[in-house]
Amino acid sequence: MLSASPFVFLATFMLTEPLTTAPRRWQQLVVAGVVGLAAGWPIPVGYLTLGQERALLIGNLVAFILCVRGSLRLSLTDRGWLTPTIQELVFTVDDRLRFEAGQYLELEVPHPHPDSRGTRRPFSIVSAPEDLPTLRIAYRDGAQPRSSFKTALADVERGGLLHATGVWSDFLLPADARRPILLLAGGIGITPFISQLRHLAASGQTRDIVLVYVVSDPAIAFRDEIAATGIATVVFAQQAPDELPAGWTLAPSARIDGESLLAAVPDLSSRDAYVSGPPRLIADLTPSLRGARTLTTDAFAGY
Structure with a gap:
């Protein structure tokens, strides 16, 4: 049976293992191509034939080489509260750091006795590439108890030195500026969109954008900055x-679902949809968003 084929198992389970998968789309395609070629060219070694096993080993080696982590220095210059629950950090960064609007960096904060998630976390970059060497990130901080990582990050003083291991993600706006776009943000998921809006402003680009912003707090992060862009904005608010x-438009329903989303964005089918926020929000809205021209997601699982 086809489902019992070792090639199917290799392609659908082993090759897509999250811990060894390359982070960028083009990197994943390169690894898949290498594995496909290697799996189709078995090498006999005595009584054994190295086929799928060798292909997976070579693929993992290529993935490691493509996404090898480095060490980029970030010096904390300022920190402040955007809302009672969202904090922004401002860094001066290593001149080797380059990124595209919408990407995230992996920040390392060494500390004693880290919890099971370790000393690294991904943070979407809030600033535009044009702002370098200044770089900004923002994150939700206020829930108790804090993780060991958040506690250590809160203790970093101005002038403190941290390191980033790299910049990743394909959460990038389409290159064709004529394509209408839907940005759907859940809470702190607004951060990559702020980077993209800042980049569009800095580069003098004008695009047809609708922002749907799902918030849980009365204070809306980046409210004035979003308003200054002039983009159409619909807010779904629990409070x-x-x-x-x-x-701006306040949606009549506090809860967003497929029906209320289509009412807020009736031309959804003509737009490239980008969704950033909690995994549950993305999962709930994905069936409705499949009606968009394209769908790209970025999940925030918390720190």
């Missing part, structure tokens, strides 16, 4: 938000 800027 009555602070006064909304002119031109």
